Amino acid sequence: MAYTVGQVAKVAGITVRTLHHYDEIGLLSPTGRSPAGYRRYDDADLERLQHIRYYRELGFPLEEIAAILDDPASDPAAHLRRQHELLTVRIRRLQEMVTAIEFAMEASKLNIPLNPQERFEVFGDADPDAYAEEAEQRWGGIEAYRESNRRVARYTKEDWLRIKAENEDWGRRFAEVMSSGAPADSPQAMELAEEHRQLISRGFYECSYEIHTGLADMYVGDPRFTEYYEKIRPGMATYLSEAIHANAISRA
Amino acid sequence: MAYTVGQVAKVAGITVRTLHHYDEIGLLSPTGRSPAGYRRYDDADLERLQHIRYYRELGFPLEEIAAILDDPASDPAAHLRRQHELLTVRIRRLQEMVTAIEFAMEASKLNIPLNPQERFEVFGDADPDAYAEEAEQRWGGIEAYRESNRRVARYTKEDWLRIKAENEDWGRRFAEVMSSGAPADSPQAMELAEEHRQLISRGFYECSYEIHTGLADMYVGDPRFTEYYEKIRPGMATYLSEAIHANAISRA
DNA sequence: GCTCCCGCCTGCCGTTACGGGAGGGTCAAG
DNA sequence: CTTGACCCTCCCGTAACGGCAGGCGGGAGC
Numbered sequence: 397m398a399y400t401v402g403q404v405a406k407v408a409g410i411t412v413r414t415l416h417h418y419d420e421i422g423l424l425s426p427t428g429r430s431p432a433g434y435r436r437y438d439d440a441d442l443e444r445l446q447h448i449r450y451y452r453e454l455g456f457p458l459e460e461i462a463a464i465l466d467d468p469a470s471d472p473a474a475h476l477r478r479q480h481e482l483l484t485v486r487i488r489r490l491q492e493m494v495t496a497i498e499f500a501m502e503a504s505k506l507n508i509p510l511n512p513q514e515r516f517e518v519f520g521d522a523d524p525d526a527y528a529e530e531a532e533q534r535w536g537g538i539e540a541y542r543e544s545n546r547r548v549a550r551y552t553k554e555d556w557l558r559i560k561a562e563n564e565d566w567g568r569r570f571a572e573v574m575s576s577g578a579p580a581d582s583p584q585a586m587e588l589a590e591e592h593r594q595l596i597s598r599g600f601y602e603c604s605y606e607i608h609t610g611l612a613d614m615y616v617g618d619p620r621f622t623e624y625y626e627k628i629r630p631g632m633a634t635y636l637s638e639a640i641h642a643n644a645i646s647r648a
Numbered sequence: 649m650a651y652t653v654g655q656v657a658k659v660a661g662i663t664v665r666t667l668h669h670y671d672e673i674g675l676l677s678p679t680g681r682s683p684a685g686y687r688r689y690d691d692a693d694l695e696r697l698q699h700i701r702y703y704r705e706l707g708f709p710l711e712e713i714a715a716i717l718d719d720p721a722s723d724p725a726a727h728l729r730r731q732h733e734l735l736t737v738r739i740r741r742l743q744e745m746v747t748a749i750e751f752a753m754e755a756s757k758l759n760i761p762l763n764p765q766e767r768f769e770v771f772g773d774a775d776p777d778a779y780a781e782e783a784e785q786r787w788g789g790i791e792a793y794r795e796s797n798r799r800v801a802r803y804t805k806e807d808w809l810r811i812k813a814e815n816e817d818w819g820r821r822f823a824e825v826m827s828s829g830a831p832a833d834s835p836q837a838m839e840l841a842e843e844h845r846q847l848i849s850r851g852f853y854e855c856s857y858e859i860h861t862g863l864a865d866m867y868v869g870d871p872r873f874t875e876y877y878e879k880i881r882p883g884m885a886t887y888l889s890e891a892i893h894a895n896a897i898s899r900a
Numbered sequence: 901g902c903t904c905c906c907g908c909c910t911g912c913c914g915t916t917a918c919g920g921g922a923g924g925g926t927c928a929a930g
Numbered sequence: 931c932t933t934g935a936c937c938c939t940c941c942c943g944t945a946a947c948g949g950c951a952g953g954c955g956g957g958a959g960c
Contacts, residue, residue: 399764402907407764409771412908417947432955434908439761446752446767453745453771458946471808473852476753480853483746487739493705494735500698501728509691512651512659515698519661519705556723600725601732654936664937669918684926686937710917 398428399437408445423462424448443472450479454486493518495610501600502611505563508620559599566591570636571629580638586646589639605644612640650680651689660697675714676700695724702731706738745770747862753852754863757815760872811851818843822888823881832890838898841891857896864892 405412418424419435424445426435437445444465451461464470470478496518503510566588573584596603596611603611615621616637625633657664670676671687676697678687689697696717703713716722722730748770755762818840825836841860848855848863855863867873868889877885 400908408768411948413948414946416910421946430908430955432908433910434955442764442767443762449768449771450745450749473753473756473808476749476756477852480746480749480753483742483749484853487742487746490735490739490742493702494732494739497702497728497732497735501725501732504725504728510695512656512694515694516660516701519701556725600729601736652937663919665919666917668939673917682926682937684937685939686926 397439399442401435401437404437404442404445408442408449410449418445418448418458421458421462423458447472447475447479450475454479454482489518498601498607498611499614502614502621505600506621506624508624559595562595562599566595567628571632574629574632574635580635581642585635585639586643589636589643590647592636592640593643605647608640609644612637649690651694653687653689656689656694656697660694660701662701670697670700670710673710673714675710699724699727699731702727706731706734741770750853750859750863751866754866754873757811757852758873758876760876811847814847814851818847819880823884826881826884826887832887833894837887837891838895841888841895842899844888844892845895857899860892861896864889 399407401412401415405415415424415435419426424441426437427441428436428438430436447465448461451464452458456464465475499514500510502508570585570588570592573582573588576584578584593603593605593608596608615625615633622633625636651659653664653667657667667676667687671678676693678689679693680688680690682688699717700713703716704710708716716727751766752762754760822837822840822844825834825840828836830836845855845857845860848860867877867885874885877888
């Protein structure tokens, strides 16, 4: 039940230097020392470190973490509750950022300019003065970037042109279906709605039916997107939106 | 189409000082200057700043962001794709942390000790050497903490004892239902399963049916949780698990 | 008992990404 | 023509470690 700095560092995924630092500032001082002066951490220290790690991940400065953890009014269970709450809030926020990216991606694909608010609303609006954020450097910085690079791969100019061409080809065929007089929930329209979804999935990101219907709503809700489709063929924005919804329902 | 530092800072949710800093290190130099030397940002600068903000949120160091953005091989759309990918990875990770917290909470509630790996597996295992993380300080640090405090509220010792008492009372009544011979998918058992879920929701965190069935699986899968329920009454872990699943299905 | 090598110790200086002034010009409104 | 809000350029400070130097400790093998 007693651990050395190295063991603790390894299991907790931090460096020995960090543990030294926490000891220096009194955030986490090991319960005991060996005769030779070696730090000895016990299970209670580990539990404290666990809370420290979670609060750190949530962006709390060390000083504040010390204050929170040393507050006699809140027990370990209270910290877990709070961490749970803060994590879910944070997940919601990241999901909003994902939606914002999807929005920006659609705009970029259709050459629709964004105004400043739209570029940053996900950052600024949450709080009157929400500032920058930092994150871990190994994992978030290099590794995940490489990983992302492997999977997203490099798009050459030709790839990009090909995507645009596919998109235009799809537009022509969709316009044809409209002209044929088939309703938006006809098999032909739904088939092309599905193809639209798969074009996004192959070219950009995994586009679930939920995301897809979100885009559909955007096409009728945002005049700039509406205009893009209306230019291809009048009535297309609404028609496409209905086809996407019909397709999503039929596949569920 | 031209903006001053102050306007950019406001809309992007950062400080003027930060923009000065980005200019100093050459990460984001405004396209032009006014006769008096005032920085003038245009829409292209804003787009670059948008990417900077997302990459920062994802934890990239500024130097690396500069390298990524100045890489001629990747266009704006490529950045959006990468950001989308990285964000979803990150959300998945946070969701794993949420699950880990729920696990720790159950363990804490039932007085089950955790071993070191369980305390930190969510941190260490993702990458051979994943290190610490920082986040924004206003939003994540003080404000959100206050917010969390308002909602989660303070639990006194009495609250804590009351929760334990309610939990034990529930255990007794659940054991009675078992003794009555009613099957696990009987209305009585399901009713108490629902009550179990609501106890968690009131006492700890919003416990969805999905989370609840996750806990149910844990009760039969993890011997320590199994033992806890088996001690109340033999067969209770399995019986409870089935009741929870039955209840979740019937409410869906 | 001696030797290695690995792990631990305590300084101490370096770095990143800004925060926060000081001291001084600028610009539009009244 | 002043006044308040904004802008400029230094410049020093800070948080949370990274990383190394220089030096002990300890147990595994000879």
